[in-house]
Amino acid sequence: MTTTPPEPAAEAEAPLSDEQRAVRTRGYVGVLLLSAGVGIPVSLVAFGFLALLHAAEHGVWETLPESFGYDVAPWWWALPWLLVGGVLVGVAIRWLPGHGGHVPIDGLGLAPVPARFVPGILLAALAGLPLGAVLGPEAPLLALGSAFALIFVRPVAALDDPAAKALITVAGASAALSAIFGNPLIAAVFVLEAAGLAGPKLARVVLPSLLASGVGFLVFTGMGAWTGLEISSLSLPPVEGPERLDLADVLWAIPVAVVIAFAVRQVQHLGRWTKARAVARPLEYAVAAALVVGLCAAAYALLTGRSPEDVALSGQGLLEPLASDPAAWSVPVLIALIVLKSIGYGVSLGALRGGAIFPAVLLGAAAGVLVSGLPGFGALPAMAAGMAAATASVLPFPVASAVLVVLLLGPNATAMAPVVLVAVVVAFVSEQIIAPQRAQRAGRTV
Missing domain, CATH: 1.10.3080.10 (Clc chloride channel)
Structure with a gap:
C-alpha cells in the first residue's frame, strides 16, 4: 500500500510594508490620476511662460539692436536693460508676497508654493531673466509648476492629507521642468534628488513625478508645432566626437x-x-x-x-x-x-x-x-x-x-x-x- 506524501505547506506570504500598502490604496491611485491630469495644464502654463521669456529675450537682444542699425548689440546695450530689470526684480522682492521666489544661492526649493506668490515670481522672472540676469529659468519654472498644480487640483480634491499635497507639488514641478531640460527623465531625477528621497519611499513618490513629467513633455512637444511659438531648452547641437575615449x-x-x-x-x-x-x-x-x-x-x-x-x-x-x-x-x-x-x-x-x-x-x-x-x-x-x-x-x-x-x-x-x-x-x-x-x-x- 502506497501513501501519498503530504503536500508541502504553502509558504506564508511576507507581510506588506507600509509603502506597499500605501501604493495599493485607493487614495494613492487617485493621486496618480491627479498627477496625470495636472501634467497637462501645468505644461500649458510652463510653455506660455517659456515662450514669453524667449520672445522677450529675442526682442531685447536681437530685434531691437537690428532695428537701431546694429548687427549685434553694442557694448553699452546691457546697462539700461539691466537697470530696469534690477528695479523690477527689487520691487518684487521687497513688496510682493513670496519675495519673488527663493534665493538662487540656496538651491532648488520643493516646498508647496501658495498661489499668492505667483505674481511676485512672475515679475521677478520676466523682468530679470530676459533683460540679462545671469540665471536660468528652471527655479521659477519649478515654483510655478508647484503653485499651479495645487491651483488646478483644488476644485477637484481637497488634498487635506499633507503627503498627498506634497506628491502633487512634486508632480507639478516635474511637469513644468520636463521641457526646459529637453527630457522628462531629467526633470524627475532632479526633483527626486532635490527632495532627498531614498529607499522604499522613492518608489511611492517617483510614480506621480514620472507620470506628470511624461504627460507634460507630450504637451510641450506638441505646443511648439501647434502654436508656432518657440521656447529655449538646455540642449547641445549634434557634435562630432571620438568613438571612444583615450x-x-x-x-x-x-x-x-x-x-x-x-x-x-x-x-x-x-x-x-x-x-x-x-x-x-x-x-x-x-x-x-x-x-x-x-x-x-x-x-x-x-x-x-x-x-x-x-x-x-x-x-x-x-x-x-x-x-x-x-x-x-x-x-x-x-x-x-x-x-x-x-x-x-x-x-x-x-x-x-x-x-x-x-x-x-x-x-x-x-x-x-x-x-x-x-x-x-x-x-x-x-x-x-x-x-x-x-x-x-x-x-x-x-x-x-x-x-x-x-x-x-x-x-x-x-x-x-x-x-x-x-x-x-x-x-x-x-x-x-x-x-x-x-x-x-x-x-x-x-
Missing part, C-alpha cells in the same frame, strides 16, 4: 574637475556674500547686482568685440556656438567670458531671482574648451568633463548632474559617459571637502 581624456578630467569645483566655490562665496547684504536692502542690492552684470557685459564686449549678450543672460543660447566650433574661441576670449560671467553669476545668485543650473553648464563648457588644448585632451571630452564638474559643484546632485550632461551629449553620450561620471564624482567629493574646511576657517576668524 586614457588621457579620463586622467585630465580629474584635475580639471578639482579646479572647477574650487572655482565654483568662489562664485558661490560671492553669491552668499551678496545674499547676506541683500536681506536688509533687497531693492538696492538687486539694482546693484544688475548693474554689476551690465558692467561685466560691457567690459567683455569692449575687450573682445563680441556681443555683451555672451556675459548677460543664462548662457543656454551660447552653448550651441561654443560646442559647434570650439576652435573659433580664442584663449583670451574664453578667459574674459569665464571671469566676467562668473562675477555676474555670483552677484545674481545672491540678489536676483532665477535658477543656478544653466549658467553653470555654460561656464563648465567654456572651461572645457579652454583646457582642451592640454596634451591628449579632446574638445568634446573636455567640454563634457567641464559641464559635469560645474553642474555637480553648483547643485550638488551627483546623479542628476550626470544624467543631465550625458543626455545633453546626445549621440556622443555612450562614448563620453565615463569622463562625465569621473568628473561628477571628483567634483562632488572636492566640493564636500572644500566646504567644511572653509566653514572651519570662517569659524576661527569670528
Whole structure:
C-alpha cells in the first residue's frame, strides 16, 4: 500500500510594508490620476511662460539692436536693460508676497508654493531673466509648476492629507521642468534628488513625478508645432566626437574637475556674500547686482568685440556656438567670458531671482574648451568633463548632474559617459571637502 506524501505547506506570504500598502490604496491611485491630469495644464502654463521669456529675450537682444542699425548689440546695450530689470526684480522682492521666489544661492526649493506668490515670481522672472540676469529659468519654472498644480487640483480634491499635497507639488514641478531640460527623465531625477528621497519611499513618490513629467513633455512637444511659438531648452547641437575615449581624456578630467569645483566655490562665496547684504536692502542690492552684470557685459564686449549678450543672460543660447566650433574661441576670449560671467553669476545668485543650473553648464563648457588644448585632451571630452564638474559643484546632485550632461551629449553620450561620471564624482567629493574646511576657517576668524 502506497501513501501519498503530504503536500508541502504553502509558504506564508511576507507581510506588506507600509509603502506597499500605501501604493495599493485607493487614495494613492487617485493621486496618480491627479498627477496625470495636472501634467497637462501645468505644461500649458510652463510653455506660455517659456515662450514669453524667449520672445522677450529675442526682442531685447536681437530685434531691437537690428532695428537701431546694429548687427549685434553694442557694448553699452546691457546697462539700461539691466537697470530696469534690477528695479523690477527689487520691487518684487521687497513688496510682493513670496519675495519673488527663493534665493538662487540656496538651491532648488520643493516646498508647496501658495498661489499668492505667483505674481511676485512672475515679475521677478520676466523682468530679470530676459533683460540679462545671469540665471536660468528652471527655479521659477519649478515654483510655478508647484503653485499651479495645487491651483488646478483644488476644485477637484481637497488634498487635506499633507503627503498627498506634497506628491502633487512634486508632480507639478516635474511637469513644468520636463521641457526646459529637453527630457522628462531629467526633470524627475532632479526633483527626486532635490527632495532627498531614498529607499522604499522613492518608489511611492517617483510614480506621480514620472507620470506628470511624461504627460507634460507630450504637451510641450506638441505646443511648439501647434502654436508656432518657440521656447529655449538646455540642449547641445549634434557634435562630432571620438568613438571612444583615450586614457588621457579620463586622467585630465580629474584635475580639471578639482579646479572647477574650487572655482565654483568662489562664485558661490560671492553669491552668499551678496545674499547676506541683500536681506536688509533687497531693492538696492538687486539694482546693484544688475548693474554689476551690465558692467561685466560691457567690459567683455569692449575687450573682445563680441556681443555683451555672451556675459548677460543664462548662457543656454551660447552653448550651441561654443560646442559647434570650439576652435573659433580664442584663449583670451574664453578667459574674459569665464571671469566676467562668473562675477555676474555670483552677484545674481545672491540678489536676483532665477535658477543656478544653466549658467553653470555654460561656464563648465567654456572651461572645457579652454583646457582642451592640454596634451591628449579632446574638445568634446573636455567640454563634457567641464559641464559635469560645474553642474555637480553648483547643485550638488551627483546623479542628476550626470544624467543631465550625458543626455545633453546626445549621440556622443555612450562614448563620453565615463569622463562625465569621473568628473561628477571628483567634483562632488572636492566640493564636500572644500566646504567644511572653509566653514572651519570662517569659524576661527569670528
